[in-house]
Amino acid sequence: MSSKREALLSAAKDLLWEHGYEAMSPAKVLEASGAGQGSLYHHFKGKKDLALAALEQVSAEMQSEIRRLFDGTGRPLARVEEYLLSKRDGVKGSRLGRLALEYSILTDDELRQPIANYFSLVEEKIRNAVRDAAQLGLINPDLDADQVAVTLVAMIEGGFLLSRVHKNPAPMERAAQGALFMLRALATRDIPNWMKRTDAPAVTRRTPNA
């Protein structure tokens, strides 16, 4: 059967993480996988098709991980805390977030979608956990759950970015700690008016132009 297909996909996943999409050349994929040109263009239509398959696989893996993390049975906010405190290599970067700023990703909705889907899921899981916590009286029910979700994810991804800029793992760790603190602060404080929930739908529930 297709033995080289897996090798190509695996190499592409690694190279996407390390070099990004634009800098992932077919030649590098071939070298890393041990396959020849023929295998690549037999199993995939070209570079973009390979990258898309690899991205969808990475996105699926990471979504599984998120579901596993959030489908626990403890305190709702404990699951969020677990997400925030996951082990991360700040300098290596967020496996999907790392690609998010590339021009090719912004301009190609097919490539952007698996990345957006992952983040939409994380945001949704945090939103739901915050709502669950509110129903159980563990957090202020006036809190805008979507606002909280977006803010926490932004802290994590921003921490990755700063760690890379400074080539230093510390900012990632500090940002994650800051996110944890914010969550705990929110769980116990009065919420300012502008932070309160409105009837507007969640903004990042689904991505436009997808």
Next chain:
Amino acid sequence: MSSKREALLSAAKDLLWEHGYEAMSPAKVLEASGAGQGSLYHHFKGKKDLALAALEQVSAEMQSEIRRLFDGTGRPLARVEEYLLSKRDGVKGSRLGRLALEYSILTDDELRQPIANYFSLVEEKIRNAVRDAAQLGLINPDLDADQVAVTLVAMIEGGFLLSRVHKNPAPMERAAQGALFMLRALATRDIPNWMKRTDAPAVTRRTPNA
């Protein structure tokens, strides 16, 4: 004198913002600036030299803006709030942060430096404002000022990233609002032990390998 030099630099600055470093080809710069090959390689040693000059100019401009913002005379934390609430185009992206995740930037310290310098300055200004606030009794003096600075900047840059992933300006705005809330929450609450200042130096004060 050098009339085309400015045109080349200006075009490079725009293209770096829009396309990033890897996707900024000399050909595109020439087209956007109206200059020919000769001008480019007369004024600059090559693509990297041009990009470096452009990046340093952008970094200097943005550092001036930050100094202007933080050298005000109001409440120390008011300056930080002003930074957090600056107008931003989330989908277009952070002018310097946008480049931070590229492989070429990570692996070339010369290119990384102007970006890192900008973020180091922002972090330093926030740190100092938090310390000033502590001295004036406006914020808990046990707070780790560096932790706060890194966390707030991470929220802003993470907001940019999410806006780009979702092609939607809303996450950027929500992250900035969340950052504002966190700052205000910190100014009034008890600080958990792990958030407290230690004698360790600020981690991102200067970048390693620079």
Next chain:
DNA sequence: GTCTATACGATGATAGAC
């Protein structure tokens, strides 16, 4: 200082043998 013409490797894809 600026231009056009040219060189040359890398990128991304194709052709055809096995």
Next chain:
DNA sequence: GTCTATCATCGTATAGAC
């Protein structure tokens, strides 16, 4: 399915005229 040529194009830089 996989391999080794081969190819057109682009990205980057140089040469030399004006």
